[in-house]
Amino acid sequence: MSAFSLHGLRPAALARLRALRHAGRRWRLWGVLLLVVGVMLAVLVWLARNHEIDEVQRVLDRDNADAAQVLRQGLARRLQDLHGLASTSTSAEDWTPAALALLDRHRDWLRLEWRDAALRPLAAIDSPYYPAFLGDDSASHAMPEQEVAETCAAARKLGGAAYADSRFARRAGGVGEEVMELCMVVQQGQRLLGYMLVTYSLGGLLDAMLAPAYTQRQSVAFTQLDGTRLAVHGGARRGARLFVSQHVFDLPGNALVLRMEGGRQTPDVLPNVMTALVTGLSIALVTVLVLLARDFRRRQQAEAELAEALAFRKAMENSLVTGLRARDLQGRITYVNPAFCAMVGFEPDELVGQSVPSPYWPPEHAHEYGQRQAVRLAGDAPPREGMESVFMRKDGTRFPVLIIEAPLISTLGKHSGWMGAVLDLTAQRRAEELSRASQERLQASARLATVGEMASLMSHELNQPLAAISSYATGSLNLLRDDDAPPPGATLADVRTALARIAEQAGRAGKVINSVHDLVRRRASTRQAVAPRALIEAVLPLVQLQARKLGITVRVHCPDTLPRAWCEHTMIEQVLLNLARNGMQAMAEVPGPRVLTLRVGAAPAPHRPQLRFTVADTGEGIGEEVGRQLFTPFFTTKAEGMGLGLSLCRTVIEQHGGALAYAPQAPRGTVFSFTLAIAA
Incomplete structure (x- = not known):
């Protein structure tokens, strides 16, 4: 009884063990999902916090840029007022009241001076709104004359105004502040009349020009490029994080840094955590639903995709004009498309399963094609290499084809045969002829x-x-x-x-x-090795015939040591003659010396050296509008021309594997050049 019970309990224990294993696997999957969700929550909180910090920094940078723009506009308006003072006041008696009015309007000005062209003082006045500076026995408020001369020289060089470097001016009572001088040139036309000197208070500049909106939330300061603080406006703000924005304030002759500091509270964490939690749970729920739906739709989707792929393949095969032929590793035809059947005139049943020799092979080429197919099946021929051949239709007519074959690879990566694309070249050969x-x-x-x-x-x-x-x-x-x-x-x-x-x-x-x-x-169009001098001498009598009539000097530079060119010499002679005649016609109405130069030399090429033939004239040259249509057939600038000369020349040179080009010649004229291959 116990043995029977023990024997009966074993399958149940095994089932429970399997259930526990499956349950453990499911819990591991859920644990991985919860871990992914937790990581996503942490990343979302971190991204949201960084986004808010970046937003605070962007607001501070924008305020700093706006404050710099306001300061530039204010300095420009003060420079205009200074120009007005210089243009309306011609004597010290008129200048002093006008200067006092400007000091009353611009509270950031400490002192105004009027000097002549030799920098001798004519009049000066201090602002009544600031305490007096220390006398000359200590550190005078006045800028040293050497610095005055340098600043005014810079203003004269710039043709307007220049700012001096800031300096510290001491006042009575042991206090002081950073000041900056401006020198403006006063002139009438090209005549120098004198200079206007203004002493700015950097702290007053910030106080007078910046609205409270810029200083209530942060402090604004002028600093030097090395970070030394010069003037500060607005109180320092406390916060859990200090945000700093710096903007280079570039002035003619001087450069300062406008620095803004704002103490802001760091972004709140709880709203971000709640948002991230809701987002993470939504993502987890959608993920579970997607997994379940994908399990149900996987088979139907695979069947639909397979049917669609088969229908698409069938439609593509029926619409192709290129013949497709598949063969296995033994050379038997396994597939042909309708275009291939229409090309050779056989039905698919007559071709599929056929081996060597194929029904569309001409009998006189059967042995050659068999050897070529053996090389292909052995894998010695490179894939995707086009090969021209001749096929035979069912009625016995021959036609040229281009065959491009590539290996067929199965889904397991195994080579199972060859796929060939066959192009009928009959129409192409007819068009070439x-x-x-x-x-x-x-x-x-x-x-x-x-x-x-x-x-x-x-x-x-x-x-x-x-x-x-x-x-x-x-x-x-x-x-x-x-x-x-x-x-x-x-x-x-x-x-x-x-x-x-x-x-x-x-x-x-x-x-x-x-x-x-x-x-x-x-003569017959056969290419041969021709000496470059022979090509030149063949057309030289005709060229000299026209040159003597027009009074043109013909120069030939063709060394005898040059290698021979591989070309059809009749066509190349025609090209040389056409280019020479065009050059002489371009010089027919040009005054002064007229020279036509025929030159032959070596031209480097990427694969093998070539010969470069050059025909240069000293005519009027070719304009940009004409150059765009120069090689267009039937385009000509001559009343009696047909517009075919240069087009035919380019065609001949391209048939020889070269290139025809033109370029301007200094000081005047045009250079036509073309290249020819060197005979092996």
Whole structure:
């Protein structure tokens, strides 16, 4: 019986033990919650107390700033009254009553003095509202003459008034106070007439200018920058905490500190504790309700989010124009989106589950694609690297694509396959071909337009070598005639010289014609390594042709040691010619020396060095309004221009991987420059 009872009590004891464990766990959770609430209450009380302390300090700072503004306005009004005294009183008899009236109005003034331009006293009067200062045998109330001279010199330098440093003036009876002198310049136009000296009482300044609202709740004092107290107004207030506010009171020639001290009661703790307690309990109640509601809604929310995510994914897949293809680690297709199916012409059932070779692989590239996929599946290829390829539609047509693949990572962080994005490049390639053909047509049109402009110059330029050839030929015939005796002094060397001049002039004419012929002739756009000097010399005859007509000097700086440029030389020659012609046209109407400079040099680049070609002119320069539209197609400032020259030049340079830019040249003119890659 006892054994049966013991055996029957074991499950009950185990259940009670489990219940006690669960109860202990719940009490621990409630203990943590109570601890969090207690910490929040303490933080709230501390924050509320600090907020009230900061608010008291802000009020004191605001009062201090307002008091400083009132003092500045009062000093400005007194300076105006002093100007009025200087302008209305021209003699000592008129000055004394007016000065006495000002002393009666401004009780913070202790003394007024009127001095001439040499700082000699003309008149002086003391305020009748203050006790007399000690005589000269002790410490006189008057400021030393050296300080007077320095203060008035500072006022004269500032063109108005200047304040001297404060000093302590002793009075009869063993008392004294801090005073401060002001020196104001009196002048008529640029003529110096004299000075007005005012002695301020710092304590009287605070008493006269500050309303009782500033001194009833706190004390106001002037102190030096090092903290030495000079004058105090208002009584010290007692409190559990002392609040201090300091404001630098900057005057011309002197700087003081306006200090306010207020004794305030510290904020009450009990209201803050009650507010924090109610807030903490509310937070605890809301937290418990939120936890309970979250437990009930967790499953429904998860199901709703899953359905929404699936619907969003489906809508996104159907709206994409980019083909998506997923493969597992063995290379089998596990997923394709509608855009990929429309791209290759196969249905999803025909693609999913297919391995190597894929149905959209061209048969002639199947082996190559198989090797590439093996490299990808082995993990040797870098992820997210675009690769161009060719796919085959179901009808057998080929089309170019760009494939970007990234690894598929499961929620457990395991690599489960590859996701590829496939872009159809057919439209892009077609647009590139159309753009390339359009650029070539524009280049050809620009070359023909340039030849048309050069035709009139060629007719004039070719007349000179042809006329020279005719003259040398006639002279040679005269030297070789048989019927008469040769002219005196004629030798075979003269004939040779004439024939050499004929050959030279014929070569000159040939260079001009060949340059125009090369410019018009449409050659294949193939890039090659070209010496920079060869590019310059190819367009130099045409440039010099126009330069001689306009009276422009052409200078070329191109060292022979420069490396070769990797470019299509016909296009670069067209760019050089356009920039040179624009520079010469900019100098056509400019007086003075006109110089066109063609320069080639090395230009540093982040990855590899480049060559910099520079075309500089001494024209009028380019304005800011024109500069903003300089490279805009069909924008031109010339009546006969088409506005395509600089736009085509920039396009050509950018196709070569360089950049075309311009900058002003000192003292006048513009510098156009572009860069080209150096041939490997």
